[in-house]
Amino acid sequence: MGQDLKSNAEQWWQTGVIYQIYPLTFVDANGDGVGDLQGIIKKLDYLNDGNPNSETSLGIDAIWLSPINQSPMIDNGYDVSDYYDISDTFGTLEDFEILLEESHKRGIKVILDLVINHTSNQHSWFVESSSSQDNPKSDWYHWQDPAPDGGVPNNWLSYFGGTGWTFNEARKQYYFHTFNKNQPDINWHNTEAKTAIFQMIRFWLDKGVDGFRLDASSVYSKDKYYRYNPVKFGATDKNNYHNQHHLYDKNLPENHQLIQEIRNIIDEYEDRVLIGETFIDNRLYDSTIFYGINNDELHLAFTFEFPLSPWYPGYLQREIDKKELITPKGAWPTYFLDNHDIPRHLSRWIECSLCTNPLGIAQAAAAILLTVRGTPVLYYGQEIGMVDNEDIPPEKIQDKAIVKSETGELPPPRDGARTPMQWNDSINAGFSFGKDVEPWLPVHQNYPEVNVERELKEPDSILNFYRQLIKARKNNEALRIGNWRTLIHYPYEHLAYVRETKAERVLILINFSYEKDLTIDEHISKDNWQVLVSNVRETDKIINLPASLEAFEVSVLRK
Ligand code: GLC
Numbered sequence: 001m002g003q004d005l006k007s008n009a010e011q012w013w014q015t016g017v018i019y020q021i022y023p024l025t026f027v028d029a030n031g032d033g034v035g036d037l038q039g040i041i042k043k044l045d046y047l048n049d050g051n052p053n054s055e056t057s058l059g060i061d062a063i064w065l066s067p068i069n070q071s072p073m074i075d076n077g078y079d080v081s082d083y084y085d086i087s088d089t090f091g092t093l094e095d096f097e098i099l100l101e102e103s104h105k106r107g108i109k110v111i112l113d114l115v116i117n118h119t120s121n122q123h124s125w126f127v128e129s130s131s132s133q134d135n136p137k138s139d140w141y142h143w144q145d146p147a148p149d150g151g152v153p154n155n156w157l158s159y160f161g162g163t164g165w166t167f168n169e170a171r172k173q174y175y176f177h178t179f180n181k182n183q184p185d186i187n188w189h190n191t192e193a194k195t196a197i198f199q200m201i202r203f204w205l206d207k208g209v210d211g212f213r214l215d216a217s218s219v220y221s222k223d224k225y226y227r228y229n230p231v232k233f234g235a236t237d238k239n240n241y242h243n244q245h246h247l248y249d250k251n252l253p254e255n256h257q258l259i260q261e262i263r264n265i266i267d268e269y270e271d272r273v274l275i276g277e278t279f280i281d282n283r284l285y286d287s288t289i290f291y292g293i294n295n296d297e298l299h300l301a302f303t304f305e306f307p308l309s310p311w312y313p314g315y316l317q318r319e320i321d322k323k324e325l326i327t328p329k330g331a332w333p334t335y336f337l338d339n340h341d342i343p344r345h346l347s348r349w350i351e352c353s354l355c356t357n358p359l360g361i362a363q364a365a366a367a368i369l370l371t372v373r374g375t376p377v378l379y380y381g382q383e384i385g386m387v388d389n390e391d392i393p394p395e396k397i398q399d400k401a402i403v404k405s406e407t408g409e410l411p412p413p414r415d416g417a418r419t420p421m422q423w424n425d426s427i428n429a430g431f432s433f434g435k436d437v438e439p440w441l442p443v444h445q446n447y448p449e450v451n452v453e454r455e456l457k458e459p460d461s462i463l464n465f466y467r468q469l470i471k472a473r474k475n476n477e478a479l480r481i482g483n484w485r486t487l488i489h490y491p492y493e494h495l496a497y498v499r500e501t502k503a504e505r506v507l508i509l510i511n512f513s514y515e516k517d518l519t520i521d522e523h524i525s526k527d528n529w530q531v532l533v534s535n536v537r538e539t540d541k542i543i544n545l546p547a548s549l550e551a552f553e554v555s556v557l558r559k
Helices: 037-042 093-105 124-129 191-207 253-268 283-291 313-326 345-351 358-371 452-457 462-475 477-481
Strands: 018-021 062-065 082-086 109-114 165-168 173-176 211-214 273-277 300-302 334-336 375-379 483-486 494-500 505-511 529-534 554-558
Touching: 037 093, 082 093, 082 191, 093 109, 093 191, 109 273, 191 253, 211 253, 253 273, 253 283, 283 300, 300 334, 313 483, 313 494, 345 358, 358 375, 358 462, 358 494, 358 505, 358 554, 452 462, 462 477, 462 529, 462 554, 477 494, 477 505
Parallel strands: 018 062, 018 375, 062 109, 109 211, 211 273, 273 300, 334 375
Antiparallel strands: 165 173, 483 494, 494 505, 505 554, 529 554
């Protein structure tokens, strides 16, 4: 099952580990309570100091920065008002150039978030477009006349709640926004708008960025005739957006043509990557079309199989199985547990009946993410076991894009998973030295125990477990590019799977519970397994295949 890359050269975005930084809360170097680029530069050595045997680095290969462009921050950067500039909150273009150079010196690639489904309503393009019906940019956004009764032009909704149409007085027309009303959607049918965006993409590629994560890349396309979306029969999702078939405002065929055009630009440059957030209903099946008919769209398509799975081996394996079956030939999977839009996995999965052992869950989750076939993407703080801050008082909520929407039930605010990175047990968890300033979001109160400094010193910490797994990936071809094959077909308490190339075989055993007997369905040689990483067995020891596992055991063994 699955594709061995065989003679293909290993690409950095296939074998490396990507680390997502939420710049607002990663590190604050100037003491104003908000994260910044100089802060990230200070912490690059923690991410990867360039020494493969480092005792203090995580060892990741690329950073993906949530948006750093100029923005009024209604959606915390996902509302860009100037694509060519860095937000004052984060620093200057020069700071960014230093970040790029310092990252590259350490072998860290830099991936930018590219938010081009929409701009901020404060972007000069929208300011001009909304000023009249006949200005040069009048068609750069989706403008429609009111319905005959003066109401909205059609039934398209905003993902953040309510109608997707907002009335503009100057034009006496409505504009469409998939997200907040301050985030008007760009009209990609307009070739001038398209040219302007493509030019901007080249600007950042010329600067030397290593690729992009395309934000909301499945909603670029909109039907030219603005036809009504059919309503899903009997659907009662709390977010009304999900109660429609998004036939006409999402994932239209032209969406793929557009991503191909962006990919063509990327391919003019050497060694760059195009990742996309696919954000679709039928998530797994549809996501595969984002690789393109000839692998000419995204290099990596983000789908939400782990975030949407319960903490249950069979379900997780089923998702992996499906992805193995449907990932197109020559395409490469990618997985993540957490990002800035969803509760962190240790908060999502803590409800389950086996959650007496959060460290065990953290280790098992880390092992799955870092040993499954595909590129792993980590979200800052995941490697130290950060959980959501569920005690943020309403007056400190920063996720205004959702909170400010007027009607309907909405996705929950996302701030809990965006709190400051916990570096040490000093003031503000070492995120910000500013004594009299409040951090952008309140630090989780568990920071005296859960922080980088402390966990680096504890051999059995979750951070050191991540470090070992990342190192094992680096050193073992089977973990980087090998096929994936399960040894238990309907797993109940244990996962057991192999990753293998012609030259090497690695066996991954994960116990989700206290259940010890290990029953695997397939024959596999019993002797001479070397322990690569384990939370119960001695590293490097040669052992026989265990007949039983310790409670919550995670062991990665090599033949
Ligand atoms: C994506 C981002 C999310 C943002 C939205 C609108 O889903 O991940 O944070 O709010 O797009 O840009």
